[in-house]
Amino acid sequence: MKDVIFEIMSTEKVIEQERTDLENQLKQIKSKNLEALKNREKELQQELSDELKAYEDKQQKLLDDCMKESQRWKQETSAQLAKSFEANEDSVVDTLLKEVETIYGHF
Numbered sequence: 001m002k003d004v005i006f007e008i009m010s011t012e013k014v015i016e017q018e019r020t021d022l023e024n025q026l027k028q029i030k031s032k033n034l035e036a037l038k039n040r041e042k043e044l045q046q047e048l049s050d051e052l053k054a055y056e057d058k059q060q061k062l063l064d065d066c067m068k069e070s071q072r073w074k075q076e077t078s079a080q081l082a083k084s085f086e087a088n089e090d091s092v093v094d095t096l097l098k099e100v101e102t103i104y105g106h107f
Helices: 002-087 092-104
Strands: none
Touching: 002 092
């Protein structure tokens, strides 16, 4: 009977030790997974930040190109108006009205 009791006690100790070992393994796995998750989150944030920066740079370039084109068009139009004023004996107001009509149509 003593042998059985010792066997049971021994088995309980083994089971308790195995449970403790498994709990420790689980804690380690959780810790590793949490660390991997944090690292992946940082990677994704960096990727998103890089993509956003690239998008903003592209949008700024497009805006700069539009501004350059607008400035070029403004200079060309101003030059054309200046030539038109010099070549035309009509009043400045009449010339401007003609330009507006060519752009927007008749009133």
